[in-house]
Amino acid sequence: MPELPEVETVRRGLQPAMxxxxxxxxxxxxxxxxxxxPLDISSRLAGQRIVSLGRRAKYLLVTAQDGTVLICHLGMSGSFRVEEGGAGATPGLFHYERSKDTAHDHVLxxxxxxxxxxxxxxxxxxxxxxxxxxxxxxxxxxxxxGLGVEPTGNALDGAxxxxxLAGRKTPLKAALLDQSLIAGLGNIYVSEALWRAGLSPRRAAGSIVTAAGGPTPRxxxxxxxVxxxxxxxIAAGGSSLRDYMHADGSLGYFQHAFSVYDREGEPCRKPGCGGHVGRIVQSGRSTFFCAACQR
DNA sequence: ACATAGACCTGTTGGC
DNA sequence: TGCCAACAGGTCTATG
Structure with a gap:
């Protein structure tokens, strides 16, 4: 599932429990x-309190009271869910909600x-x-x-x-996916950001800066x-493709707000554009964009 | 430096 | 209905 907004949503969902x-x-x-x-994952953590659940880019960071940090990455299909001991549960006896897919429960x-x-x-x-x-x-x-800047907050400005991007000939799509430049974007949000900016994913990254490497309107x-x-x-609780759920079982709804991702053939949503969403493959991955308004 | 392809896995989807 | 190819939110490695 997870690009930065989904990981942040997972973090917020797990925080109260952890x-x-x-x-x-x-x-x-x-x-x-x-x-x-880690062979010692349990022995290093058992008996300790969790002092914080953080995030850097697409990584979750579990910090224990002795300073030990467990780094977790969800890959493409990872998810966490919280199962509370049921009401009235006696110590040592729990009524956990039955879950559909326990076949791939790997770490508890x-x-x-x-x-x-x-x-x-x-x-x-x-x-x-x-x-x-x-x-x-x-x-x-x-x-x-080596992770790049977080696209949250205001750190990522034009300058x-x-x-x-200065001097880079690689396509904008590839540059935005490069975690060493901006950390946390993935295949969905790169397509969405380029559509919002009206820029072609194929354009050379360095072509939207001045000769001196300064910002342009583009x-x-x-x-x-971005x-x-x-x-x-993040405000929408991330995107829930294939019914991908939050830790509490709820769904994000940003997928309904996609402008181009997975909308091949649909009319461009930019008012007055008249173009249609196309799909191309760049470095082995789908890119969705409108060739009419993204130049 | 950079582009591409392949690798890692399983599950879902769409076409025939 | 069944089968199979294509594809999926990531990222590391090898190869040109």
Missing amino acids: EGAAILSVETRRPDLRFAL FHLEGSDGRRARVVYNDPRRFGFMLFAAADGSHPMLD LLASL TERLAAA RSVIADA
Whole structure:
């Protein structure tokens, strides 16, 4: 599922159950996801309280009281769900809601909240492209090093975007997907941002900055478009394709607000445009755009 | 540096 | 209905 807005939605959904809770144990039902799970995942975390659940780009960061940081990535199909001990549950006996797809429940965090209620947070991932790894003692990890700017907030302005794209001949689509430039965009939101900015995904990235590497109106439009599409998607609770659910079982609704993604053949939604949404493949992945208004 | 293809996996979808 | 190819929100590696 997850690009930045979906990961942020997951984080917000898990936060109430995880922050402040004590980890009783971590149950792994297979030895690996994309990478081998840490052999000591349970022994390093059991008995500790979770002090924060953070996010960097598409990574979730679980910080325990001794400073240990567990880095989680959801890959393409990873999801978390929270299962509360049912009302009236006695200690040690729980009535967890039955879930449809438990075949791919791979990692279970057994928790005890500060109120003494037990819950479990279950990681499910059919394709197993996700992973969990411990950061180094200082919180760093090679997977986090080299990540670019977050597209949230106002850090990504025209001047910064211009400096990132200057001199690059690679298509805008590829540049925006490059996590070392902007961290958190994925295939959906790149298409959406380029449509909002009225820019072709095929245009050379460096072609929207000045010779000196400064911003142009196109750069400003793209920076604003990236920020707005990410902000709008987070506000909508992310996108729920294929009924992809939140941790509490609810659905995001940004998919209804897609302007071009997965809308091949539909009329362009830009008022007065008259064009149609097309689909091309760039570096092996679908790009949706309107050739009439995206130049 | 950069473009492309392939790899990792399973599940869903659309065409015949 | 069945079968099979194509495709899926990510990212790392190899190869030109």
